[in-house]
Every structure is written in structure tokens, then in C-alpha cells.
Amino acid sequence: MPDPEIDSNFRKYRFKFKKNNFFANTDARQWSFYRYYIYIIYTGDSPKTFNEIFDKWTASLTFIRKHASIPKPIGNFVEELIDYNKSEEFKSIREACEQNFRAHLLSTLSSGSVAKSEMAQGYKKQANEILSGALEKNDEVPRTNSFTGEDKRNAVLDDIDATISTPATDSKQSYEFSENDLKISHWSSVAESIIGKVERTALIVDNVNLEDTFGDYCNECGNTFDLCHSDIMDLRPTSRFSEKIPEETWAEFVSDTYPEYEISGEWEKLIQNTFQPRDSLEEWVRVWRGLYENRSNGDLVIKDVIYNILAPYIKVFEEPYNILNSGDLRENQYNAQFVSPIIGSTLKAICSIDWRILEVPVESSKDRRNTNLNPIVDKVLEAKCADGLARLWSSHEEVFLYEQTGPPDFDDVTQLCIHDYKLVRTMRDVLNQRIILHLKDGISDHKDFASFGAFGHRTEVSLFWLTIHQKSYCLREYGTFKIPTVWQDLPVLSEAIMICLKFFTFMKENIKVRRSACVEQKQRLLTKRKVHTIKQNQPTPTRPKKQKNSR
Structure with missing residues (x-):
């Protein structure tokens, strides 16, 4: 029929x-x-x-x-x-x-x-x-008519x-809303797009509107799991979308928008001197133990960072059995023992922040996953978990995520793509929640807000940040650093420490607590109503079963 x-x-x-x-x-x-x-x-x-x-x-x-x-x-x-x-x-x-x-x-x-x-x-x-x-x-x-x-x-x-x-009273006296009563126009932009229409500057380089190019790419892309279907413009150098942009345009965009932050010259000098190439592990141990001997040589804060990062590597390289090259290392141990000290120590040196590791629930994702559910009838979903999460102590505002695919010898391409997809979408949830929390607090200026993340695969860790613009989110890469697996590679920690310190300095500027003056309770009620009606992002698509390649 x-x-x-x-x-x-x-x-x-x-x-x-x-x-x-x-x-x-x-x-x-x-x-x-x-x-x-x-x-x-x-x-x-x-x-x-x-x-x-x-x-x-x-x-x-x-x-x-x-x-x-x-x-x-x-x-x-x-x-x-x-x-x-x-x-x-x-x-x-x-x-x-x-x-x-x-x-x-x-x-x-x-x-x-x-x-x-x-x-x-x-x-x-x-x-x-x-x-x-x-x-x-x-x-x-x-004009010929007297009625102009x-x-x-x-x-x-x-x-x-x-x-x-x-009407204000039963006596039919009229009352006109004042400007203060009507100062909630900023809600309309967020209500439509924490998916798309927050008032932002367009991403235009050399008269090329990147968001228009992104729209064309979305229409052509048939991959359900491409980030474009989550309204995320992936501008990392290895993304498929970047291939649609002329290399000169992309290079100029990176040059114009890359956040240039520097660290103390004293810190940088101490880091470089400490991580010079050395002839033996014994020399590394001697330098590590002698960090605090010369009190005039450097700030105690940066000495603590270097000492805490070197400690687990010195310990494992002194053992007769190098677990980093053994094949016996698992994801959680690798994260906790070798990656987290780098991220956690540099993060603590720059920001006073709550840093947790190993399957930490991300509350921002829970709010998004349970949107429009009836909690009495429907099953309430748990929050997604991250391998590392940083949030502010006072407000519990989540700002930084870390995701690890596995140990150094783990090379599963499927897990690489799944973890990358999960991290970026969760960063989007974190950014949305940051905007919502500040709006609840009466702060309408959120044009520079970002969420931050790190992604570890084998011995490389990449640092990202995510912002929101007129029609899409924008994901960019800040840089990468390596994890040493033998003592001869310890000098790579110099670059790891410096890039993390600069990245977290950038993050610190973005997460400065912006608190407004006392907000009236009436305004808070209006705020709650508007937050409740914000349209959330689409759920994660169901992953189909894998099919064998016919080739």
C-alpha cells in the first residue's frame, strides 16, 4: 500500500x-x-x-x-x-x-x-x-497631509x-514595567543556543566566514559521530573540517587567536637548567635531591612542581623492571602515577582549584542528560565520568577535564576516537553549565567563557579549549607534550611543565570569579524560570555494531 x-x-x-x-x-x-x-x-x-x-x-x-x-x-x-x-x-x-x-x-x-x-x-x-x-x-x-x-x-x-x-491594583491604575524589571533580554540569546545563538563575534578571517564554511561542511558530512553534528567546529590541525579551510586562512586564524602567555623568567630558567640532558640516571637523582639545597636559586613553588613531577619517574627508573615499557601497566595506574603529577602539580602552582582523578563524575553532563525527564517516572541517568576533573572550590564550577585512552602501549583506534568524542562533548556540557551558573548569579557577560581539557593517548597529551560563537562552538588545540618512558627522555618534561604552566595561566584568566552585586529575589525567580527553559544539546547517538571491511 x-x-x-x-x-x-x-x-x-x-x-x-x-x-x-x-x-x-x-x-x-x-x-x-x-x-x-x-x-x-x-x-x-x-x-x-x-x-x-x-x-x-x-x-x-x-x-x-x-x-x-x-x-x-x-x-x-x-x-x-x-x-x-x-x-x-x-x-x-x-x-x-x-x-x-x-x-x-x-x-x-x-x-x-x-x-x-x-x-x-x-x-x-x-x-x-x-x-x-x-x-x-x-x-x-x-508631505501633503497634516498628519505627519x-x-x-x-x-x-x-x-x-x-x-x-x-493593571497594578483593583482600581485599574496602570503600571508600566521599568527597565530594571525588563533587564533579562540576555536570556533570549542563551535560551536559543547554548546551541547556537549566544551573541558572539563571527569567526571571520580574510573575509572568509568560517561558520558559513562550517555550515556547508555539516550539510555534506554523513558521519553521525562527527563533532559537527554536535554544533562543534573542530579547528584542531588534524580535523577533517580544517581540510576545508585554505591553509593560509587557518594559519592566520591560529596566529590571531592563539593565547600568548608567559611564565616567570626565573621559573623558566630553573626548569631549563634542571632538565638539561645528562649522562646517567645517577646525575638525574643528584639534581632531583639537590633542588632545595640552594635556597636562593628559584621560588619554592616551582621547585615543588619539579620535585613532585620527577619523583615517580626517578622511582620507576631506579627499579630493575621498567613498568612503563613492560606492557603490564594499566590506564588508571598510568594516569595516577605518571600523567596526573604533571597536570596536578602545574595546575596547583597556578590556580587554587579542586583537582580529582580516576573516574570522577562530571555533574554538567548529568544536567544535560536528564533534561526534560520526569524523575518520578523516568530513569534518572548518572553523570558521565572523566579521568581527571578540576573545579572551583567555592562554587564547584567545573572548568577542566582530562581523558586518557590507555597505557603507553595501548593503540586501539576505536577507543582513541570514542574517548576524543566523549571529551569534547563533555567540554561542551561544562561550558554550557558555566554560562548557566553565571546567569543564575546575575552575570550576563559571558562572551569570553571557555571550557578546558586535556587528552592523553599513549605517550602524548594534548591541551584544548572550547568557546561558543554565533552559530557553533569552536574547539582549538593549545599544544602537546610527551611522557618519558626511559630516563634518557626526561628532558622532555621541561617542555611539558612550561606548556602546562602557560596553559593554566590562560585558564586562570578565564575562570576569574565574576560576582555581581546583591541580586533581588524577584530577579532570581525570573532567572530560575529562564534557566529551566534552556534547550539542551542532543544526546549521544547510539553506536552501531561494527561491520567487516569488504576489502
């Missing part, structure tokens, strides 16, 4: 297949422009143009096209829509759509159907801009004022 014909608003088709998983998991406004338009008009987001509404809806069509359980007729219908949206025929009528949208916006306000005061205030400002723009064009035309354009503008704005006034 052939599938029923799809009508323009999907009502008949949806009714026919209402038990299909696609309709159960996909909100109506994602595939019906009429429903999306009505939804966006009556929310507090205040879209500025028809194009803004239409582009967001088109993005949802692109997401639906990649939906695993999408019925074939829906898929064909969406493909036709996307093709038509790119056609010259449709481009020719978008200007008319824009004018129609402005007319609808003004009529919606004057009808009094806008209930939310903050939304009305946003539209009031926008209507003012629209009318001002129209009046500037009309200034060139001689300025009079018309004021008359419309009077109607708008009426829509945002509410």
Missing part, C-alpha cells in the same frame, strides 16, 4: 503515522514552517528579520534530513523543500516575505495579543527601528505602550 500524500502542514500524514518514532521525538515546529513561525512570533526571542526566522527553520530541516528514523516520504519532502529554498525563484520573493513579516509584527503588537512583557519590550524597540527606517525613506517625499509621519509613528508606539501595561 503506497504512503499517503503529504499535505503542506503534515497534519494528515502525521495522523496516519502518529505512532512513528520520528513524530514522537521531533517537535512539530522543526518540520512545519507555519508552526515554527507561530512559535517564534509568540516567544521572547524577538527575531529581527524574516530571513533570520527562515534560516533557523532551514537549519532544522537539515537536521531532520539526517534523522535516523525519518520516514522516506518525509525525507523526500524535506529534500524538495531544501532545494526550493536555494532556488532563484524563491530568492525573488524573499523581499516580499520580509515586508509581510514586518506588517505582521506591527499588527501583532497593536492587537494586544503579546502577553510577555519582555517580548513586547523587545518588539517595541524593533518596531521603532522599522518605523524609523520607513520614515527616513519617506522624508524625501513632500512622526505623528503616525507616535500613534503606533502609543498602541505598543498599551500592550505592555498591566
Whole structure:
């Protein structure tokens, strides 16, 4: 039996297949422009143009096209829509759509159907801009009517004022919300995109908009587990997306955005002198034990760092059996004994922070995983765990994650990709939660916030940071360092210590506690409501069973 014909608003088709998983998991406004338009008009987001509404809806069509359980007729219908949206025929009528949208916006306000005061205030400002723009064009035309354009503008704005006034008492006295009562406009940007529309500067280099290139890459990418499907623009040098950007453009972007931080010259000199190449292990032991003999040579803080990092390596290299090269080492021991001292010691030297290792629950991921669940009926999921986690002592705000794939001799490509994917998505959860926690505290300035992470594979550890921009998150690599497996390789710890100190200095600047003045309880109530309605990111896709390669 052939599938029923799809009508323009999907009502008949949806009714026919209402038990299909696609309709159960996909909100109506994602595939019906009429429903999306009505939804966006009556929310507090205040879209500025028809194009803004239409582009967001088109993005949802692109997401639906990649939906695993999408019925074939829906898929064909969406493909036709996307093709038509790119056609010259449709481009020719978008200007008319824009004018129609402005007319609808003004009529919606004057009808009094806008209930939310903050939304009305946003539209009031926008209507003012629209009318001002129209009046500037009309200034060139001689006016013959005594009722001037300025009079018309004021008359419309009077109607708008009426829509945002509410009765204060039973005596019908009117009360207009003050600016302080309406200072929550920053919520609208976060509510739409801790996935995409927080007010950010676009990533543009040499007139190349990297986010537009990223959008094209997302449309072409068929790999469900590519980070692009999590709205993450991977700008690491080895990513597939970086291949889509001209090398000169990518190099300039790295040069312009790389955080240049320096450490004390005294610290750097002591580190370099300590880790000079030496002829025997006995010399290394003598230098290690003599760190504190000359009290004038260097700060005690950096001496503690060097001593604590060298200690486990000196101990293992003095043994007749080198466990680093034995094949008997396991992930947790490798992490705790050899990697964590480097990260933990340098982190402590720069930041006063809570550092924990070995399967630490990441609360940010728990909040995201349990969004929209009914805790009485639905099973509440546990937080994802990380091999290392740093958070602030006072607020417990999570800021830094570490993930390790295995010991030095472990070379499973599948686990490498899985752990990398998990780390970056969890960094995204941490960044989202940082923004939410600061908004709860009344801090709306979060444009420079980032989350930080480290990823260890075999004997190499990479340092990353993640930021959020207009349409996507942006993942960048700060640098890498090596883990020595024989005593002859101990000089590599010089670079490891210095790059970690610089990286954590960068992190310290980003996580400075920004506390606002006392926030009124009324404002906190408004804040809680807005945080509760923030749309969270998509869950991790289910990993299919592996298939044998036919080659």
C-alpha cells in the first residue's frame, strides 16, 4: 500500500503515522514552517528579520534530513523543500516575505495579543527601528497631509505602550514595567543556543566566514559521530573540517587567536637548567635531591612542581623492571602515577582549584542528560565520568577535564576516537553549565567563557579549549607534550611543565570569579524560570555494531 500524500502542514500524514518514532521525538515546529513561525512570533526571542526566522527553520530541516528514523516520504519532502529554498525563484520573493513579516509584527503588537512583557519590550524597540527606517525613506517625499509621519509613528508606539501595561491594583491604575524589571533580554540569546545563538563575534578571517564554511561542511558530512553534528567546529590541525579551510586562512586564524602567555623568567630558567640532558640516571637523582639545597636559586613553588613531577619517574627508573615499557601497566595506574603529577602539580602552582582523578563524575553532563525527564517516572541517568576533573572550590564550577585512552602501549583506534568524542562533548556540557551558573548569579557577560581539557593517548597529551560563537562552538588545540618512558627522555618534561604552566595561566584568566552585586529575589525567580527553559544539546547517538571491511 503506497504512503499517503503529504499535505503542506503534515497534519494528515502525521495522523496516519502518529505512532512513528520520528513524530514522537521531533517537535512539530522543526518540520512545519507555519508552526515554527507561530512559535517564534509568540516567544521572547524577538527575531529581527524574516530571513533570520527562515534560516533557523532551514537549519532544522537539515537536521531532520539526517534523522535516523525519518520516514522516506518525509525525507523526500524535506529534500524538495531544501532545494526550493536555494532556488532563484524563491530568492525573488524573499523581499516580499520580509515586508509581510514586518506588517505582521506591527499588527501583532497593536492587537494586544503579546502577553510577555519582555517580548513586547523587545518588539517595541524593533518596531521603532522599522518605523524609523520607513520614515527616513519617506522624508524625501513632500508631505501633503497634516498628519505627519512622526505623528503616525507616535500613534503606533502609543498602541505598543498599551500592550505592555498591566493593571497594578483593583482600581485599574496602570503600571508600566521599568527597565530594571525588563533587564533579562540576555536570556533570549542563551535560551536559543547554548546551541547556537549566544551573541558572539563571527569567526571571520580574510573575509572568509568560517561558520558559513562550517555550515556547508555539516550539510555534506554523513558521519553521525562527527563533532559537527554536535554544533562543534573542530579547528584542531588534524580535523577533517580544517581540510576545508585554505591553509593560509587557518594559519592566520591560529596566529590571531592563539593565547600568548608567559611564565616567570626565573621559573623558566630553573626548569631549563634542571632538565638539561645528562649522562646517567645517577646525575638525574643528584639534581632531583639537590633542588632545595640552594635556597636562593628559584621560588619554592616551582621547585615543588619539579620535585613532585620527577619523583615517580626517578622511582620507576631506579627499579630493575621498567613498568612503563613492560606492557603490564594499566590506564588508571598510568594516569595516577605518571600523567596526573604533571597536570596536578602545574595546575596547583597556578590556580587554587579542586583537582580529582580516576573516574570522577562530571555533574554538567548529568544536567544535560536528564533534561526534560520526569524523575518520578523516568530513569534518572548518572553523570558521565572523566579521568581527571578540576573545579572551583567555592562554587564547584567545573572548568577542566582530562581523558586518557590507555597505557603507553595501548593503540586501539576505536577507543582513541570514542574517548576524543566523549571529551569534547563533555567540554561542551561544562561550558554550557558555566554560562548557566553565571546567569543564575546575575552575570550576563559571558562572551569570553571557555571550557578546558586535556587528552592523553599513549605517550602524548594534548591541551584544548572550547568557546561558543554565533552559530557553533569552536574547539582549538593549545599544544602537546610527551611522557618519558626511559630516563634518557626526561628532558622532555621541561617542555611539558612550561606548556602546562602557560596553559593554566590562560585558564586562570578565564575562570576569574565574576560576582555581581546583591541580586533581588524577584530577579532570581525570573532567572530560575529562564534557566529551566534552556534547550539542551542532543544526546549521544547510539553506536552501531561494527561491520567487516569488504576489502
